[in-house]
Amino acid sequence: MPRLGAHSENGMTEKIDEGLRSELQKRGVWVTSTQELYNWGRRNSIWPLQFGLACCAIEMIATAASRYDLARFGGEVFRPSPRQADLMIVAGTVTKKMAPQIVRLYNQMPDPKYVISMGACAISGGPFKQGYNVLKGIDRFIPVDVYIPGCPPRPEALLHAFMELQQKIKDQQLSGKNKAPHLAREQPSEFPVPAFGAHDLEPSKNPDVFRPPHLERT
Amino acid sequence: MESLEEIKVRAEAAVPGAKIEIIPNGAVAAQASLLLDHEHAVAVATFLRDDPALKLDHCSNVTGVDWLDRKVTKKVKVKQVVEGVEKEIEQAHDEFFPGYLEAVYHLFSMTLKHGPVVIRMRTPDRAAGARLPSLTSVWRSAEFQEREIFDLYGIKFDGHPDLRRILMWDEFEDFPMRKDYREPDDFEYEPTPHDEVLERAKEHYTPRPEVNETLTPQ
Numbered sequence: 001m002p003r004l005g006a007h008s009e010n011g012m013t014e015k016i017d018e019g020l021r022s023e024l025q026k027r028g029v030w031v032t033s034t035q036e037l038y039n040w041g042r043r044n045s046i047w048p049l050q051f052g053l054a055c056c057a058i059e060m061i062a063t064a065a066s067r068y069d070l071a072r073f074g075g076e077v078f079r080p081s082p083r084q085a086d087l088m089i090v091a092g093t094v095t096k097k098m099a100p101q102i103v104r105l106y107n108q109m110p111d112p113k114y115v116i117s118m119g120a121c122a123i124s125g126g127p128f129k130q131g132y133n134v135l136k137g138i139d140r141f142i143p144v145d146v147y148i149p150g151c152p153p154r155p156e157a158l159l160h161a162f163m164e165l166q167q168k169i170k171d172q173q174l175s176g177k178n179k180a181p182h183l184a185r186e187q188p189s190e191f192p193v194p195a196f197g198a199h200d201l202e203p204s205k206n207p208d209v210f211r212p213p214h215l216e217r218t
Numbered sequence: 219m220e221s222l223e224e225i226k227v228r229a230e231a232a233v234p235g236a237k238i239e240i241i242p243n244g245a246v247a248a249q250a251s252l253l254l255d256h257e258h259a260v261a262v263a264t265f266l267r268d269d270p271a272l273k274l275d276h277c278s279n280v281t282g283v284d285w286l287d288r289k290v291t292k293k294v295k296v297k298q299v300v301e302g303v304e305k306e307i308e309q310a311h312d313e314f315f316p317g318y319l320e321a322v323y324h325l326f327s328m329t330l331k332h333g334p335v336v337i338r339m340r341t342p343d344r345a346a347g348a349r350l351p352s353l354t355s356v357w358r359s360a361e362f363q364e365r366e367i368f369d370l371y372g373i374k375f376d377g378h379p380d381l382r383r384i385l386m387w388d389e390f391e392d393f394p395m396r397k398d399y400r401e402p403d404d405f406e407y408e409p410t411p412h413d414e415v416l417e418r419a420k421e422h423y424t425p426r427p428e429v430n431e432t433l434t435p436q
Contacts (some may be wrong), residue, residue: 097387130415132394132401133386196387200402212407217423 035174042086042112043074043169046162049085049105050078054092056119056152063155073162082108087165089158090144093121093128094135096201100193106142107190112182114169116161117144120151127151140205142191143181219332220271222250228269233261241338251322251336256351259339260377263356266325266335274325274335277357280364282371283320284344284397290315317344319373323353323360341373346393352378370395 021031052060064070064078079085082105094102106115117138120126128134138144145168148161172180181187191209194201220228226238229252236258241251254262266274290313295306319341326333341348352375354361364375365384372393375381383390392399401418405411408419 097385130401132392132399136404136407196389198389198391200404204402204404215407215409215423 038174039170039172043166045074045077046087046114046165046169047077047079047085048075048087048089049082049109050080051105052091053094053098054119054121056091056122059152059155060089060091060118060158063158068155068159070159070162073159073166075162082106083110085109086112087114087116088142089116089118090122090138091118091152093126094138095133096135097133097196099135099138099141099201100195102138103141103191103193107193111189112180113189114145114165115142116146116148116158116165118148118150118158118161119153120149123147123149135201140210141194143209219327219330219335222252222335225266225272225335226252229262229265232265232269233258236262238262249334249336251338253338253340256339256349259351260353260356263323263337263353266337267356272335273327273329274333276326276328276333277323277353277359278326278334279322279324280353280360280367281322282367282373282395283322284371284395285317285320286344286397287317288315289313318342319344319348319371321350321364321367321373323357325357344396346372347374348372349374349376351376352381354378369393372396 016031016033016036024031052058062068064076070076075087082088086109088102088106088109090102106113115138117123121128121134122138125131125134125136129136135141146161146164148157150157153161174180174183182189188208191206192203194203194206196202222240226240230236230238237255239253241253243249243251266272291310292313293308293310296309297304298307299305300307321339323337324333325335325337339350341350350373352360352364354364354375355377361379362384364378365381367373368375368378368381369383369385370393382388386394403418403421405415405418406422408415411419
């Protein structure tokens with residue numbers, strides 16, 4: 001008898017033999033795994049948190065509206081409460097005055113949660129990078145899953161980011177060594193909210209989250 | 219509308235003791251302005267608003283300017299007798315202009331459809347507690363803009379109904395639009411630094427490894 005699937009260390013089915021599955025499907029038997037079903041369900045119903053910060057938000061609204069129609073991919077239900085949201089689209093310039101509120105909203109979202117950093121400002125501060133009141137990227141305080149460059153990015157780019165995120169969810173493991181961060185007990189799902197200081201936010205970045213690539217310069 | 223000289227003469231006649239100075243503008247627009255003294259500023263502003271020939275009832279814009287201390291070196295030709303012969307010798311002498319903070323108001327008349335008339339007030343120095351009289355009692359629209367000047371330049375407006383920071387958070391201590399403002403040091407990750415950013419980013423670079431250049435004789 002052929003084996004149905006390969007077994008991982010803790011006995012959970014991770015992969016189904018594609019040929020066997022196709023053969024079974026032809027005979028009217030549909031085979032899946034818990035992980036696949038679970039990820040399929042989650043990735044096709046990502047509810048974004050409804051908030052916008054700047055001009056990127058206009059593109060986000062356009063993406064959700066009829067012409068680009070984010071609903072085709074299951075992201076049409078923009079929730080006005082972080083308690084009901086899966087995805088935070090940081091759409092626009094994050095000012096230092098706004099950053100603590102963003103982190104607080106992220107902390108209020110239930111796991112599993114994802115973040116799309118939309119546009120140049122949310123990635124790095126963008127054209128306002130040297131401004132006194134602009135945070136140099138939201139990834140200084142919360143972990144970001146997908147970055148979209150652009151100023152602002154077109155709705156197609158946001159759709160692309162959304163599909164990238166779906167791909168990421170599809171590949172998330174439910175168990176084993178590489179299991180999804182929200183299933184790992186030791187991974188934090190809340191991050192400290194920065195305080196308003198005399199000259200800057202305190203702390204100005206969270207070193208546990210913000211790990212920029214090392215630039216070899218002397 | 220009458221000329222600035224005529225306005226100045228009439229305002230000084232209407233407000234006894236007022237000292238108004240006309241500040242010429244060397245730029246192409248040549249838009250001269252009126253410099254008001256602190257003591258009579260509110261009275262002169264009320265005159266500008268209520269005078270039937272002016273009726274400057276709309277204060278469209280209030281802004282601050284930071285003028286640093288500056289030194290101008292002038293060369294003056296002086297006749298001197300050198301070795302019995304009279305000669306023209308160029309002598310350089312420095313002229314020192316102390317810095318000050320300035321509030322500039324742009325006034326228009328909605329009723330008579332003319333303007334702008336620009337008025338200015340200057341602080342004696344650039345100290346943090348520099349004071350100017352508030353013109354919010356004359357033009358209500360100046361309220362938020364005077365708060366903005368207080369926030370970004372640190373000018374305190376006497377008689378302002380609600381002088382608080384408007385853009386930055388209350389705990390903030392600096393005045394970011396002043397020319398000597400220095401941003402907090404968050405230049406640790408600058409992929410494309412240039413100019414001032416390069417200088418700030420260099421402080422974060424790993425020091426060049428020391429090369430032992432002294433060769434020992436064999």
